[in-house]
Amino acid sequence: MRLGELLIQEGLLTSEQLEQGACRPEDAKNVSSFGRNLRRMKLLSKPDLKKTLAKHRKSIPLGELLGNLGLVSPGQIEEVLAQQQISKKRLGEILVEKGFLSDAVLVNTLSIQLEIPKIAPDPDLIDKSLLHGLSVPFLRKNEILPAFRHGDELTLIMADPLNQPAIWRRCSSVKCSPP
Numbered sequence: 030m031r032l033g034e035l036l037i038q039e040g041l042l043t044s045e046q047l048e049q050g051a052c053r054p055e056d057a058k059n060v061s062s063f064g065r066n067l068r069r070m071k072l073l074s075k076p077d078l079k080k081t082l083a084k085h086r087k088s089i090p091l092g093e094l095l096g097n098l099g100l101v102s103p104g105q106i107e108e109v110l111a112q113q114q115i116s117k118k119r120l121g122e123i124l125v126e127k128g129f130l131s132d133a134v135l136v137n138t139l140s141i142q143l144e145i146p147k148i149a150p151d152p153d154l155i156d157k158s159l160l161h162g163l164s165v166p167f168l169r170k171n172e173i174l175p176a177f178r179h180g181d182e183l184t185l186i187m188a189d190p191l192n193q194p195a196i197w198r199r200c201s202s203v204k205c206s207p208p
Contacts, residue, residue, distance in 0.1 A: 032064065032097055035085045036073065046072045064097040091120055094142055095130070105129045143190060150174060150186045159183075 036042040050067045067073040082097060092106040109123045124130040140147040159175035168174060172188035
């Protein structure tokens with residue numbers, strides 16, 4: 030769901046206000062985010078925007094979330110989306126390659142959006158018994174490391190937490206069930 034729809038759903042904007050905030054001709058050349066436009070026009074307060082973003086961050090596409098946080102411009106998102114159609118790379122990867130975002134900012138935003146904590150692996154965190162029988166080349170290739178198990182729950186440390194095939198290949202060897 031797009032931010033405007035969420036703001037209407039939350040009762041913070043009417044359809045008319047959303048249209049007004051999205052369609053002003055002078056905003057077409059303005060690189061500020063949609064959320065900042067609405068705040069500037071006094072259609073939405075900063076606390077209301079933050080609250081909505083926090084509540085619905087998982088349902089807002091990454092590009093829109095980055096834009097509404099003021100981390101990239103709409104023009105940068107458009108450029109990257111066009112390149113993504115050709116390259117089939119992930120949006121964040123292209124943003125970093127083009128220098129529009131740093132790796133750290135991308136990781137922090139994804140951590141917030143996906144509600145997955147960002148950690149630096151510490152050897153003391155790793156239950157070494159989970160490594161027995163695993164393929165080291167597989168772990169290196171997929172940048173995945175089983176950290177610890179609590180009952181039926183296995184915690185993985187991964188460079189790419191969206192790499193579902195790697196998760197399921199690892200889980201199949203330790204009898205995990207889907208989330």
